Amino acid sequence: MPYDTGECENSQETGEVTGVTISQTFMFSTHLSAILYQVCYHAKRREETMARIEVDEFFCKGCGLCTTVCPKHILELNPEVITDKGYHPAHSIDQSACTGCATCAVMCPDVAITVWR
Numbered sequence: 001m002p003y004d005t006g007e008c009e010n011s012q013e014t015g016e017v018t019g020v021t022i023s024q025t026f027m028f029s030t031h032l033s034a035i036l037y038q039v040c041y042h043a044k045r046r047e048e049t050m051a052r053i054e055v056d057e058f059f060c061k062g063c064g065l066c067t068t069v070c071p072k073h074i075l076e077l078n079p080e081v082i083t084d085k086g087y088h089p090a091h092s093i094d095q096s097a098c099t100g101c102a103t104c105a106v107m108c109p110d111v112a113i114t115v116w117r
């Protein structure tokens with residue numbers, strides 16, 4: 001016997017609403033997954049390609065020259081660290097602001113700075 005939707009006033013409407021909801025939920029979750037993937041992908045890429053510096057504390061003599069030339073003003077002598085030779089080594093206070101310009105590395109007389117970019 002054919003299903004008579006007329007017997008239930010809400011059956012057709014309920015069916016449509018349920019169908020659309022499932023479809024919309026599926027599309028929303030698909031879009032959300034795609035967006036989350038893009039966000040994670042670009043965050044990872046940015047992390048991989050982000051410039052940063054590394055100060056070799058063995059060579060750094062705490063002269064502070066590098067701190068005077070950084071255009072982003074992110075280099076300081078670290079007052080909390082004393083090297084084996086008795087110096088406060090330079091360090092970056094905000095690696096995320098580093099542009100990788102390498103001015104600090106060029107200035108360093110002891111070639112203690114490596115720039116990654």
Ligand code: SF4
Pocket residue numbers: 053069070071072073074075092097098099100101102103104105115
């Ligand atoms: S590479 Fe450039 S921006 Fe980065 S710490 Fe050195 S001088 Fe500053």
Ligand code: SF4
Pocket residue numbers: 055059060061062063064065066067089090107108109110111112113
């Ligand atoms: S210029 Fe070189 S030696 Fe001088 S503080 Fe900077 S990293 Fe250290």
